[in-house]
Amino acid sequence: MEPTLYMFCAPHHPLEQVGEHVVSEGLPEKLKEWQRKTGARELVYLCTCQRVLWMLWEGDVQGLSLAPEVMKLTGDAAWLHLLSLASGLESANVGDREIPGQIRTALDTALDAGTAGEEALSALEDILREAHRLRSRIGLDHGQASVATVALKHVERFLDTSGHVLLVGVGPMTQYLAARLPERGYRVTVTNRSLSRAHEMADPLGLPVVPLDLIQRDPGTYDCLVTATASPEPIFTRAAWQHCERENRLLILDLALPPDSEPSLEQLPWVQRLNLGNCLEETEQAKRHRKEAARQADPFLNDGVERLRGRARKRAAKRRRAMAHERLSIAWEALNAEAAEGPLAELLPDQALALQAILRRGRTLAFRALAQSEPRATGEESPEDEDDQ
Structure with a gap:
């Protein structure tokens, strides 16, 4: 399978x-x-x-x-x-x-x-x-780089180290930035819909936390907002921010899918918004590296695929043997029950012993034939082989 x-x-x-x-x-x-x-x-x-x-x-x-x-x-x-x-x-x-x-x-x-x-x-x-x-x-x-490292480069390109960055969400990308940005001198604050989870990420790093609903109403004086939540709908909207007044520009790095910020926010004169698509567009150098790595990887990929398919086939064969073994066991149990409780139960003692010997021998041969019908891994034994020893 x-x-x-x-x-x-x-x-x-x-x-x-x-x-x-x-x-x-x-x-x-x-x-x-x-x-x-x-x-x-x-x-x-x-x-x-x-x-x-x-x-x-x-x-x-x-x-x-x-x-x-x-x-x-x-x-x-x-x-x-x-x-x-x-x-x-x-x-x-x-x-x-x-x-x-x-x-x-x-x-x-x-x-x-x-x-x-x-x-x-x-x-x-x-x-x-x-x-x-x-x-x-x-x-x-x-x-090697990730989308989070691309975002880090955007922050460094847009802000000097006196800038204040707000991280929205507690996923892998914001966790990465929460650790890296302070090392470069940036002030960093964390927010999330669940404040307890925001504290779980921020407190060990000594970072402050603010309620998300405050930011949804007004981005305040932050210089950069990096957002990567799992919200199914935008959490930052033009309608909520259009009455805000700012002197400094706000960089929004929206790494969420679907986006956390409405594209129409770009119409606000103080907003510069980049989304995940923008980050992906800026990876041409990584794409060239990717092609070279893929070329080097081809023989290893092919070997790996063959091993993966081989193991899948072995698992499938093992399941088929287990199912066949179960069906054969049920059939022999029914046959033994017929011998013990049906008309054959009236056989003379010598005849009953002979029948039992025939049934044991037949059961062993049946399971041996089943075991030999498909290749088994070396050292794998049929549970019925011991009956004939």
């Missing part, structure tokens, strides 16, 4: 279309609904800064009611994409280190919701191991 992937991903699809399928709130219930509608044996949903991805093990994707332009990957192409993704080769900035953690979180969420099981767990853990091996072999763990 191998996964089939269905995906919306920039730049193949507009960021707006990707954003339409981002689910953060109520995801466990949504996973269960998707599994019910598709009939998938197992289902995992992954959302990164530029993609949404459904992994289905069996099932009918029609239940998801996705647009016709959704990308579909199967077989080698699916394994190759997952391995490239986990390795950072599919990221806007090659070598993105956040992806493995996002895959692990997606898997854990699906496991907790009951939509992922043994196959998804085995497959994705295999992929993460192969990705770690690949990153080490081609040097992706050294000096």
